[in-house]
Amino acid sequence: MKHNVKRNLSLLLVAFVMMATVFVQPLATQAAKTVELEAESAILVDAETGKILFAKDADIALPPASMTKMMTEYLVWDAIESGQISWDTKTKISDYAYSISASPLLSGIGLRQDKEYTVKELYDAMAIISDNGTTIALAELIAGSEGDFVKMMNKKAEEMGLPDYKFVNSTGLPNSLLGENVPEGTDPNANNLLSARSAALLAYNLINDHPEALSVSSQISLDFEGYKNVENLNWMLPHKATFLQQFNYKGVDGLKTGHTDIAGYCFTGTAERNGQRLISVVMKTDSKAKRFHETAKLFDYGFSNFETKELFAKGHQVDGQEALPIANGKEETVEIATNKAIKVPVQQGQAEKYTLKYTIDKEKLNKDGELTAPIEKGEKIGTAELIFEGENDFGYIFNAESNKTVDIIAQDSVEKDNWFMLILGSIGDFFSNLFSTIVDTVKGWF
Structure with a gap:
C-alpha cells in the first residue's frame, strides 16, 4: 500500500514537472518577445x-x-x-x-x-x-x-x-x-x-x-x-x-x-x-x-x-556553393566567399534562423552559367543576403541593405588560358559536338 502511494506521488510529481515544462516555459518565452506599451x-x-x-x-x-x-x-x-x-x-x-x-x-x-x-x-x-x-x-x-x-x-x-x-x-x-x-x-x-x-x-x-x-x-x-x-x-x-x-x-x-x-x-x-x-x-x-x-x-x-553577434564571418562559404566554374581559364573553378562579416542584434534563441542567400551577377556569367577568365582575386562576383526565417522581423530604420547584404568575391586570380590550349579546346569542342550530332542522326535512322 505504501509502495503504491509513493508510486502515485512520484507519478504526480513527474506530471507536474512535465506540465510546467510544456506550459510555463512557452509563456515565459512569449513574454520575452512582446512589450506592452501605454504610448500611441x-x-x-x-x-x-x-x-x-x-x-x-x-x-x-x-x-x-x-x-x-x-x-x-x-x-x-x-x-x-x-x-x-x-x-x-x-x-x-x-x-x-x-x-x-x-x-x-x-x-x-x-x-x-x-x-x-x-x-x-x-x-x-x-x-x-x-x-x-x-x-x-x-x-x-x-x-x-x-x-x-x-x-x-x-x-x-x-x-x-x-x-x-x-x-x-x-x-x-x-x-x-x-x-x-x-x-x-x-x-x-x-x-x-x-x-x-x-x-x-x-x-x-x-x-x-x-x-x-x-x-x-x-x-x-x-x-x-x-x-x-x-x-x-x-x-x-x-x-x-x-x-x-x-x-x-x-x-x-x-x-x-x-x-x-x-x-x-x-x-x-x-x-x-x-x-x-x-x-x-x-x-x-x-x-x-x-x-x-x-x-x-x-x-x-x-x-x-x-x-549583437557575428553570424557569418568574413570569408564565409555556403555549403555546396563554395566555387563557380570558369570558361577559358587555366583553372576550371574559382572559390568564392563573403568579403566581410555580417553582424546584427540577435534575439535569444534566434541565431539558427539566419541563413545566407547567394545572388550571382548574371552579367558575369556566360550562357552555360560559367564565369569567363580572366578573374582577379577580390573581384565582386555577386552578393550574399542575410535571410531571417523567424518571427517579429521589423527590418531596419533605414534602407540598410549594407547591413544585411555583403559582396561575394573571388578568392583567387584565374588567368585566361593561352591561345594554343584555347584552340585545342575549341577543336575538341567542335569534334565533340560533331560526334554528338552524328550519333543523334544515326539514332534517328532506327
Missing part, C-alpha cells in the same frame, strides 16, 4: 546597425513637440563643423526670440537683449532644458530667419531619408502660439510632424554623425542667467533629487523630451550598456512620468533579449 506610437532601434528591435504603429506622423530640437541640434553641429560658426560666436537676441523666452508658458529661461550670448550658451540651454528662445536665436543666427532655417530642416530631413516629416518651426511649438512670428512660408495653424520611425532615424543620425552631442544631453543640470542647477528634463539621467531617482536608468545619456497639449508627452531616449547602444522613441503618452516608464520597458526588453 513607439520604436526601439539598435544604434550601431539601425536594426529595429520593436515597433508599435511607428509610421504614424504625430506632433513631436520639442523632439523637433534634435534637427536644430544637428544643423548647429553641421554649422560648427563647416566653420560657419564656432562655439564662441556671439549673437544678440531678437524681439521674437526674446518674446518667446520671456513667456513662462513656453519653457522660457528669460533671455536678455542687452547682452550677447555665445553659441555654446544657447545650445546648452536648448539641449539640456529645452529652452525655445535660445533655439530660435540659433536658427536666426545660422539661416538669417527662422523661415529660412525651416527650409534647411526639411532639406536635411530629405537627405537623411526620414520617411514621415514636416518641419514648420525650429522649436516644436504649435505655430498658433507664435503669433505674428510664424515662420515665413508655413501655415499659421500647423504643427511639426514626425513618425516614431523618423524621430529614431533623426536621433540615429545625430548621435552617429555628431556623437559629441551626447556629452551635452547627458548633463544633469545647467546654470544659466542666474539660475542654478536647472534640471535636465530627461529624468532617466542620474538625478540626485529623491523624487527623480525612481526614473534613473543605467546607461542613459540622452536625448530629447517633448510636450505640448496636442503632442502629449514624448521622449527620444538613448542608452548604452556593455558596448550596445539603443535608441527609443515613445510618442503621445499621458504624463511626464509615463514617457520614462514606457522607455524603461523598451530598454529592458532590448538589453535583456538582444545581443
Whole structure:
C-alpha cells in the first residue's frame, strides 16, 4: 500500500514537472518577445546597425513637440563643423526670440537683449532644458530667419531619408502660439510632424554623425542667467533629487523630451550598456512620468533579449556553393566567399534562423552559367543576403541593405588560358559536338 502511494506521488510529481515544462516555459518565452506599451506610437532601434528591435504603429506622423530640437541640434553641429560658426560666436537676441523666452508658458529661461550670448550658451540651454528662445536665436543666427532655417530642416530631413516629416518651426511649438512670428512660408495653424520611425532615424543620425552631442544631453543640470542647477528634463539621467531617482536608468545619456497639449508627452531616449547602444522613441503618452516608464520597458526588453553577434564571418562559404566554374581559364573553378562579416542584434534563441542567400551577377556569367577568365582575386562576383526565417522581423530604420547584404568575391586570380590550349579546346569542342550530332542522326535512322 505504501509502495503504491509513493508510486502515485512520484507519478504526480513527474506530471507536474512535465506540465510546467510544456506550459510555463512557452509563456515565459512569449513574454520575452512582446512589450506592452501605454504610448500611441513607439520604436526601439539598435544604434550601431539601425536594426529595429520593436515597433508599435511607428509610421504614424504625430506632433513631436520639442523632439523637433534634435534637427536644430544637428544643423548647429553641421554649422560648427563647416566653420560657419564656432562655439564662441556671439549673437544678440531678437524681439521674437526674446518674446518667446520671456513667456513662462513656453519653457522660457528669460533671455536678455542687452547682452550677447555665445553659441555654446544657447545650445546648452536648448539641449539640456529645452529652452525655445535660445533655439530660435540659433536658427536666426545660422539661416538669417527662422523661415529660412525651416527650409534647411526639411532639406536635411530629405537627405537623411526620414520617411514621415514636416518641419514648420525650429522649436516644436504649435505655430498658433507664435503669433505674428510664424515662420515665413508655413501655415499659421500647423504643427511639426514626425513618425516614431523618423524621430529614431533623426536621433540615429545625430548621435552617429555628431556623437559629441551626447556629452551635452547627458548633463544633469545647467546654470544659466542666474539660475542654478536647472534640471535636465530627461529624468532617466542620474538625478540626485529623491523624487527623480525612481526614473534613473543605467546607461542613459540622452536625448530629447517633448510636450505640448496636442503632442502629449514624448521622449527620444538613448542608452548604452556593455558596448550596445539603443535608441527609443515613445510618442503621445499621458504624463511626464509615463514617457520614462514606457522607455524603461523598451530598454529592458532590448538589453535583456538582444545581443549583437557575428553570424557569418568574413570569408564565409555556403555549403555546396563554395566555387563557380570558369570558361577559358587555366583553372576550371574559382572559390568564392563573403568579403566581410555580417553582424546584427540577435534575439535569444534566434541565431539558427539566419541563413545566407547567394545572388550571382548574371552579367558575369556566360550562357552555360560559367564565369569567363580572366578573374582577379577580390573581384565582386555577386552578393550574399542575410535571410531571417523567424518571427517579429521589423527590418531596419533605414534602407540598410549594407547591413544585411555583403559582396561575394573571388578568392583567387584565374588567368585566361593561352591561345594554343584555347584552340585545342575549341577543336575538341567542335569534334565533340560533331560526334554528338552524328550519333543523334544515326539514332534517328532506327
